[in-house]
Amino acid sequence: MSNLYSAQLFVFLALYLLVFVLCVVAIADLARRPAAAFVSGGKRTKTFWGVLLGVALAVAFVAIPPPLGIGALRFLALGSAVASIVYLVDVKPAIAPYSGRGGRPGGSRGGW
Incomplete structure (x- = not known):
């Protein structure tokens, strides 16, 4: 039984680390984008997404279970994953x- 328990803990930890990495990737991409792109793309402001993804990153960090983290707010980690996925799949494109x-929209940059 202890081998099964260890495997479950490993999968559990891996999933929470995946959520954390997803949040890091989303917030890193957000930092590279100009604020005007959000208005031009018809999306919420960069500040809105910055606050949302910042909170998501903090929650994902706190939710990482032991032995790497403290494992608090684990039930909110799903919201962190959702916020990051929405940004990466909808807002970023x-x-x-x-x-x-x-x-540029509607054309290519061309040239060398």
Whole structure:
């Protein structure tokens, strides 16, 4: 039984670490984007997403279970995952054309 218990703890820890890494990736991408891209892309402001993803990152960090973390607020880690996934799947593609990295909307950058 102890091997099964150890495997469950490993999977549990891996899932919470995945949520934490997802939050880090989302907030790192947010930091690279200009504020004007959010308005141009028809999304909420950069400040809104910064606060939302910052709280999500803090909750995901606190939710990491022992032996790496304290394991508090574990039930809220799902909300952290949802916020990060919504940003990465919906907001990021919508603002990418206006960020100066993915080209201009409706055309290519061209040239060398």
